[in-house]
Amino acid sequence: MPSETQLKSHGGPARPLSAVGATAFRGAIRVPGDKSISHRALIFGALATGETRITGMLEGEDVLNTAKAMAAMGAAVERDGRDWVVRGRGTGGLVQPDGDLDFGNSGTGVRLVMGAIAGHPIAARCVGDVSLSSRPMRRVLGPLSEMGLLTEPADAARLPMTLKGSDRLVPMTYTLPVASAQVKSAILIAGLMTRGATTVIEPEPTRDHTERMLSYFGAEIDVGDTAEGRCIVLNGPAELTGRPVHVPSDPSSTAFPVAAALLVPGSDLTVQGVLANPTRTGLYTTLREMGADLTMENVREEGGEPIADVHVRASSLKGVTVPPERAPSMIDEYPMLAVIAAFADGTTRMEGLGELRVKETDRLAATADGLSANGVDVSIDGDALVVRGNGGAARGGGTVATHLDHRIAMAFLVMGLASERPVTVNDATPIATSFPEFEDLMTGLGAQFSPCEARA
Ligand code: S3P
Secondary structure (H helix, E strand, O other): OOOOOOOOOOOOOOOOEEEEEEOOOEEEEOOOEOHHHHHHHHHHHHHOEOEEEEEOOOOOHHHHHHHHHHHHOOOEEEEEOOEEEEEOOOOOOOOOOOOOEEOOOOHHHHHHHHHHHHOOOOEEEEEOOOOHHHOOOHHHHHHHHHHOOEEEOOOOOOOOEEEEOOOOOOOOEEEOOOOOHHHHHHHHHHHOOOOEEEEEEEOOOOOOHHHHHHHHOOOEEEEEEEOOEEEEEEEEOOOOEOOOEEOOEOHHHHHHHHHHHHHOOOOEEEEEEEEOOOOOOHHHHHHHHOOOEEEEEEEEEEOOEEEEEEEEEOOOOEOOEEOHHHHHHHHHHHHHHHHHHHHOEEEEEEOOOHHHHHOOOOHHHHHHHHHHHOOOEEEEEOOEEEEEEEOOOOOEOOEEOOOOOHHHHHHHHHHHHHOOEOEEEOOOHHHHHOOOOHHHHHHHHOEEEEEOOOOO
């Protein structure tokens, strides 16, 4: 069982931080492991028999909360040197937790674990921080309750709530009404504990780590294309066997040093071993369209996932239109892209961003507010974000409210590295949910941060 200090949830006072400038970002770095893959390795390890050794797992608060939840439901989860080792209970083997399961800030953690709880005859109360407690859960609870999950209160839509699973779950066929890998994954995970075929159809492809890893752990899972979209069929009950998992660097965390290197003159940076799964690389496609000197080098495969080294040099950028169908492959990267767009020449229009409204905060509003506070010409047009760049350094000088959102915090700190005046975020603590090394890593590359009193 991981120790309390390893698993501490962030809380306490806000920590304002300013980004005041940077020297050129040069050299080769690695960023921490992919958050999506880390969550899944812990959950599938706990549902497998035998040992799952996880190398390169992200030790951010979100993932550590998932580790703690799986340990509370009977899996043995331990740090072993730099690896994490999970000894699982087998599908159907999770036990009733003694206390609340606290998922902190993590929508992925709680929604995927809901799928696991659903297939066990246990009751578990799930809680989270203020941000997570305001996020919609019906998108997952709707289909899971059709399979047999009960909640208390019966019509629960947000945390906290108690989930009452069952060992008599029925499989279902479900077409995703929103492009969400979390919803897809929760249903497939519940399907592991049913008798028969659980089918998920996704009209727009979303990240496919669940399908890849479940197949790697031995589940019978078929993926095909149909007229309605990608169709994933899982045959239950499934037996999973623990396997070693190597977690590649997170392309969403990579976005921050890459953006800094693009914007800070003279930079030439390589981020090594980055997950290059095409369901995750929309930002990199977009940056190349904007004229970025960015290449994916040394493309190879490790542990069933493509990885590459991302090589980027400071570049002059131009505005582009980012089509809505690209949104799922870069859904977490829009705050960073919007900041980059402020430095580009011309207008960048990012379309199909409705899902940003239900992330750790309303990211569409938080991004637009942060840009305006720093003198950028920005507007929201329906579910599109429109940024009119000035082809040079953004003005900066503003204070940005992060609303417990790690990516808002990091995106605007990157802005301050290249803007005319410093940019302040009112609270940098959420960064620890996904990228605890962010400040040290960026400082080592040439970023200058300064603690300060936020004005707003
Ligand atoms: C994730 C899926 C995405 C993403 C989140 C991680 C996952 O959410 O925003 O950070 O690991 O499945 P949605 O699937 O709800 O879009």
